[in-house]
Amino acid sequence: MTALPPEPPRRIAILEDDPNVVLHFRDIIASAPDLVLVGVADCLADAGALCADRPDLLLSDVGLPDGSGLTFIPVIKAALPGCRVLVITAFGDRDTVVAALNAGADGYLLKDSGASVILDGVRATLDGGAPISAPAAVYLLERLRGGGPTVAVPDAERLTPREIELLELFSRGHSYKLAGRDLGISPLSVGNHVKSIYRKLQVHSRGEAVYEAVRRRQLNL
Numbered sequence: 001m002t003a004l005p006p007e008p009p010r011r012i013a014i015l016e017d018d019p020n021v022v023l024h025f026r027d028i029i030a031s032a033p034d035l036v037l038v039g040v041a042d043c044l045a046d047a048g049a050l051c052a053d054r055p056d057l058l059l060s061d062v063g064l065p066d067g068s069g070l071t072f073i074p075v076i077k078a079a080l081p082g083c084r085v086l087v088i089t090a091f092g093d094r095d096t097v098v099a100a101l102n103a104g105a106d107g108y109l110l111k112d113s114g115a116s117v118i119l120d121g122v123r124a125t126l127d128g129g130a131p132i133s134a135p136a137a138v139y140l141l142e143r144l145r146g147g148g149p150t151v152a153v154p155d156a157e158r159l160t161p162r163e164i165e166l167l168e169l170f171s172r173g174h175s176y177k178l179a180g181r182d183l184g185i186s187p188l189s190v191g192n193h194v195k196s197i198y199r200k201l202q203v204h205s206r207g208e209a210v211y212e213a214v215r216r217r218q219l220n221l
Contacts, residue, residue, distance in 0.1 A: 009036040010126050013055035015072060016088075017042040017064050018216065021111065025059055025088075028115050028122075035122065051079040057126050061107075062089040062096055075101040086125045107131040108207075109216045117198045117205070124204055132207030134170040157200045159218050166193050167219050170206045 012029050014037070016022050029037045039053035044067045050058065058076055060069040080156060086107040097127050100108055107125045109118060110133045121131035121144045159167070162183070169179040180190040198204060201212040213219035 010056045011038045013050045013062040014038040015105035018172040058085045108136045131205045134210045137211040170212045203207040
């Protein structure tokens, strides 16, 4: 049987004005053989050139020297309908989260997310997912709450009290380490609980877990 040729690396562009953050993103992309960096812009005035690079995904900041990165989201999506946008910003307030989603962002992560979380978020967004940092997921839920029916939960997918406690802490922005400290459990135990939560809810990020747990009426915020 003839082996299939390898898939070409997926193309990533960055819209970010902080050179240290750009370097951090470069390192993350360089660590992944399935990704390649094709363009960087540090302001809205130069962002249009990124369209010529034909990225599959744009990593976009919000606060730029000459305006909001959110204004570029509909521009690049109009120019490249297949391009997805993952907002990665220091802003976690309700207004910014809602504005990003309204602008067409496909995901929303905070800059203090770990490198592995950002890499997972990049791949999830490219694959059609919508990674959302846990605090941002709470605001998304506020927009959608009351808009759908209660979802029946099989016993095998029901969260334990400890898993619910952990999600409550994640919804307030706690890291794994801080959540473990507050609950008096080791980082390893936190990781085991998170794996169980992801399996039960069929999600791949803390934000998605918070969202799905509330949607299923297993978590009240």
